[in-house]
Amino acid sequence: MLADFGASVVMVEPPGGSPIRALAPSGRDGTSILAAYVLANKQSVVLDIEDGGQRELVRGLIGRADVLVSSARPSTLARLGLGYAGLRQPSLIMAHVTPFGMTGDLAEAPGNDLAVAALSGWASINGLADREPLKPSGWQSSFCAGTAAYAAILAALHHRDLYPGEGQEVDVAEVEVMAAAFAPAMLGAMYSGEGRGRRKEIDMTGGPVPVADGYFALTISRAHFWRDAMNLLGLTDLAEDPRWEASYYRAAHKDEYVHRVEAAMREWNKMDLFDELAGRRVVAGPVLTMEDLAENDHLGGRGFWTKPTEGQTSIDYPGPSFRMSETPWELRNSAPSPGQHSNQMESGT
Amino acid sequence: MNGPLAGIRGIVLTQAWAGAFCTEMLGLLGADIVQVEVRKRPDSWRGDYHAPMAKMLQGIPTAEHPWNCNALYNSVNLNKRCITLDLQTPEGLDVFKRLLPFADVVAENFSPRVLGNLGLGYDVMKAINPRVILCSLSAYGRGGPWENVPGIGGTIEPTSGMSALLGYPDGPPMNSGQMYPDAVAGLHALSAILTALHHRNRSGHGQYIDLSMQEANLVQIGDAALEYQLTGSVRGRMGNRHHTFAPHGIFRCAGDDRWVALACESDDQWGGLCVAAGHDDWRSDPRLAMNDARKANEDALEATINVWTREWDRDALVAHLRNAGVTVAPVLTAQELAADGRLRERGVVVEVGHDEAGRWPQVASPLHFSRTPATDVRPAPLLGQHTAEVLSELLGMGRADYEQLVAEGISGMGPPD
Numbered sequence: 001m002l003a004d005f006g007a008s009v010v011m012v013e014p015p016g017g018s019p020i021r022a023l024a025p026s027g028r029d030g031t032s033i034l035a036a037y038v039l040a041n042k043q044s045v046v047l048d049i050e051d052g053g054q055r056e057l058v059r060g061l062i063g064r065a066d067v068l069v070s071s072a073r074p075s076t077l078a079r080l081g082l083g084y085a086g087l088r089q090p091s092l093i094m095a096h097v098t099p100f101g102m103t104g105d106l107a108e109a110p111g112n113d114l115a116v117a118a119l120s121g122w123a124s125i126n127g128l129a130d131r132e133p134l135k136p137s138g139w140q141s142s143f144c145a146g147t148a149a150y151a152a153i154l155a156a157l158h159h160r161d162l163y164p165g166e167g168q169e170v171d172v173a174e175v176e177v178m179a180a181a182f183a184p185a186m187l188g189a190m191y192s193g194e195g196r197g198r199r200k201e202i203d204m205t206g207g208p209v210p211v212a213d214g215y216f217a218l219t220i221s222r223a224h225f226w227r228d229a230m231n232l233l234g235l236t237d238l239a240e241d242p243r244w245e246a247s248y249y250r251a252a253h254k255d256e257y258v259h260r261v262e263a264a265m266r267e268w269n270k271m272d273l274f275d276e277l278a279g280r281r282v283v284a285g286p287v288l289t290m291e292d293l294a295e296n297d298h299l300g301g302r303g304f305w306t307k308p309t310e311g312q313t314s315i316d317y318p319g320p321s322f323r324m325s326e327t328p329w330e331l332r333n334s335a336p337s338p339g340q341h342s343n344q345m346e347s348g349t
Numbered sequence: 350m351n352g353p354l355a356g357i358r359g360i361v362l363t364q365a366w367a368g369a370f371c372t373e374m375l376g377l378l379g380a381d382i383v384q385v386e387v388r389k390r391p392d393s394w395r396g397d398y399h400a401p402m403a404k405m406l407q408g409i410p411t412a413e414h415p416w417n418c419n420a421l422y423n424s425v426n427l428n429k430r431c432i433t434l435d436l437q438t439p440e441g442l443d444v445f446k447r448l449l450p451f452a453d454v455v456a457e458n459f460s461p462r463v464l465g466n467l468g469l470g471y472d473v474m475k476a477i478n479p480r481v482i483l484c485s486l487s488a489y490g491r492g493g494p495w496e497n498v499p500g501i502g503g504t505i506e507p508t509s510g511m512s513a514l515l516g517y518p519d520g521p522p523m524n525s526g527q528m529y530p531d532a533v534a535g536l537h538a539l540s541a542i543l544t545a546l547h548h549r550n551r552s553g554h555g556q557y558i559d560l561s562m563q564e565a566n567l568v569q570i571g572d573a574a575l576e577y578q579l580t581g582s583v584r585g586r587m588g589n590r591h592h593t594f595a596p597h598g599i600f601r602c603a604g605d606d607r608w609v610a611l612a613c614e615s616d617d618q619w620g621g622l623c624v625a626a627g628h629d630d631w632r633s634d635p636r637l638a639m640n641d642a643r644k645a646n647e648d649a650l651e652a653t654i655n656v657w658t659r660e661w662d663r664d665a666l667v668a669h670l671r672n673a674g675v676t677v678a679p680v681l682t683a684q685e686l687a688a689d690g691r692l693r694e695r696g697v698v699v700e701v702g703h704d705e706a707g708r709w710p711q712v713a714s715p716l717h718f719s720r721t722p723a724t725d726v727r728p729a730p731l732l733g734q735h736t737a738e739v740l741s742e743l744l745g746m747g748r749a750d751y752e753q754l755v756a757e758g759i760s761g762m763g764p765p766d
Contacts, residue, residue, distance in 0.1 A: 005544055024592035027579040036579070037572045084719075101717075104691050109671060110614070114589060114597060115678035118610035121686040123599060125526025126515070132599045133608055133680050135589050136525060137514035140533075143569040147536045152716040154543035155353040155378055159721050161550035162356075168720035176697045176715035179686060180374075181532035183712040184366065187424035189683035190709045191403035196683055197606075198526065207503065207524030208512055215522050217512065219503030221393055248400045278498040281460075283488075285504030287522045289513045290577035290584065293567065301493035304564055316578050318571035321564060322541040323490070326556035327548050 001150040002067065003041035004320065004329050010065075010341070011042045012058055014049065017338035031335075034139070039335035040308065040317065046339035049080060061345070062087060067153055068094045073108050084169040092167040093156040097149045099141075101173030111174070116141035120178035125185055129198045144181060145174040147321075203258045204265070205251065208287045214270045215287035218261070218277075221247060228280040233264040308334045350428075352379025352714075352723030357546065360385065360445075360452040364392040366502065366528060367562060368458030368486050369425045370535030375454065375542065376428030377714035378723045383739050384429045385445065386732060387436065388758070389765045394421040395732065398764045409707045414763060416732050418706045423729040425535075427701065427713065431730035432739050433760045436467050441759045444740065445469070449477045451743045453549075454542055458486040460499045471557045481555045482545040486538050490561030500562060502528025509566035514573060516586040530566045537565040595643040596622075599680060600655050602663040608680035609663050611654075611670060616640055618675050625673035626657055696724060703728040733762035 003009040011018070021035045045061075047054045059082075062068055068087075070077065077083045084094045096102050099111025100119075117123045117135035127134035149172040160166050179186075185196050199206045208215035220226045223245035230239035238257055243249050250257075265273065270286035277284040286292075293299060294316070305316035311334030320329035357380040361372045369384075369392070376382040386392055395416040403420060406412040416422075435441040449455070455474060457464060464470055464485070471483050485491070488500025506512045506524045516523040541558045549555055567574060573584045589610070591597035596619075597612040613619040616639060623632040631637045631653070636646045643650050658666060663679050670677040681689065687710040692698040697715055702708040713726045736754075740746040754760040 001540065022593070025576055025580070033576045033579060034572045037575050101695060104694060106691065110618070110674065110676040112612055112614065112676055114599070114610045114612050115676050118599065118678040118680040121681055121683050122526070123608070123610065123680045124682045127517070127523070131517060132589065132601065134515065134517070135599070135610070136529060137511065137587070138570045138573060140569060144533065144536055147540055148716060151374070151536065151540040151543050152718070154540065154547050155716070156718065157547050158543060158550060159353040161547060166720060168718055170719070171717040173715065176692065176695065179692060179697060180712050180715045181529070182683070182686065183424040184421050185527045186683045186686050187709060187711055188420040190687060191405050191418070191420040191706070193405040196526065202521065202523070208507055208522050210521070215507070215512070217504050217507045217524060219501065221501055246397050246399070248397060278495070281497070281499055283499045283501050283504045285500070285507035287507040287512050288510055290510055290574050293510050293574065294577055298489060298493045298495040299564070302490055302561070302564070315575070318568050318574045319564065321537040321568040322558055322560040324541060324545060324556055324558055326554055327544065
């Protein structure tokens, strides 16, 4: 994100390349797809941080940096003399992004998205009650923590803008970012006195249910959504009974309607149902696959998919997560090969 | 107020989760957040005016008003002041416009037509306050055929591609246990606003931010999108599995609904697990010895591990495997999270006393700053609690003028009279 919004970001990789480059799945040329995604717009230099001489080069790079981002454990930084205090660079903003944070009894423990999903509460509410809890799909803890760390770095930059020379250290733990995202479920459990738990069954109140050609979520919030959706589905008695307009009432008596509504939904194709409900300004969600999204008219109309201006330029990459009128996101380069920019560093540019 | 954003003010129209979470984070980082709400159409996360009181609040004498005692609202609106203004009245709109010069940031998550209908587009705000940063969060963003299609977390999850990836490998697509896309959108909106603040510090210019919840969430599974572009294959649902490593799953322990997450991301970790399990035979079994073989035999691997873990007490197993260097964690429930010693020690879970709902553990800021610690935590506001205070402080409005706004139904506390 720093690179996408204009910063010059130099990634220091060990000999053999960053471990992310070894993660499956790979594209046809054997490169890791995750690496292709998250290393875009960066420059790469290969340096062996365990080697004293090369570590001095790393310190030289840090000396020219506004921001240093590290995922190393505290003991590793201490051993290498790369802790914040040891760097003696008061204007530097150093952000740590680790699974469990830089202090406490888990600071040195191995962690990943799965462990964070478990420790943050999220796994306890994803999935079905009679099966194993589910982590969020993909790399959600990593992306959320990365985004939060980006925000924290910008907040620290803001402080430094106002108080020149005042850098600081920022500690971002994946588990704590995901706990912040879990806050509604946690306070809900406090107020209700009962665990939220996982769903006992799949029905329309909790997410997608089958329609003729796929799956579709009709998760009703406001009263008019309910009325308009029930009328469209031909369930006029449900539409007209005002008791159903209150969300707490619908939640308490769902057995009286879900089977009828789901049966009516199965008569529809997902995009037809979506178009009709959208026209009535009712929230509704067809389950879209990556194939659907690649061809999605709306994303196309927004110009979401983006080709890099340099490097691997024929591929549509995902675009920005937000659009800024004055300082737009930009995809300049596809991911560098390991050490692609080492020569530039050596020549001092 | 402390934190890196001390001195920044937001006058915000955020509601429900995504927008409210974004501006709560600004408040937790030290900004003064004045949230503008409307009595006749309360924030959906305040709930229905006539909703029953939550069970654990029923014995609390101050817990009188359901709209001030909704766990959803109170969980994502810490560190804010709440004023009520009916922006559909000329007087309410006028007061809002008089507040704009005091705003560094305005944020809103109405559907896209609303701001324009109110006569409050970015151009209007910019004319009043050229330095203002306006962030709009909506389901599908400005422009494009779905611009005016409404959405919420539960429908953005399917339309962003997230639901298609969440679920058991042998089951249908699922939504998360709680509207996860809102949290994602909130974090990205926070990032956007802070990027704009940094730019404003250097240029003096505000700007407009357009955030589509669909796109923000698609970005967080962008590797699956890129996989389709690069290989033509549509990623399936993987449950708890990993593309590269095995084991990588959540396994049953002794007792009711007790689970442990464990993963081995190297053969060394696997060796540690085998020793800890007292199963040297797993290490010598050619189907299990090396990661590639374990990945190829993952069903058998998981069945083997499940037989072993279900004899164990969850917490004893976690301690045992941590000593062995395995990636391991208990699946914590919401109650366990609220009591978690580590989160409390680091000040992420704190006890917050709310004016009506009483004292409960809540999640505060997850970001730790060494020079500008953001440790001030205040409870979510009551509906309309700070109107008189804010209008007096910023506009110098006297009590009589405030009472007049209340009498006209433009401001006040609680449901419309």
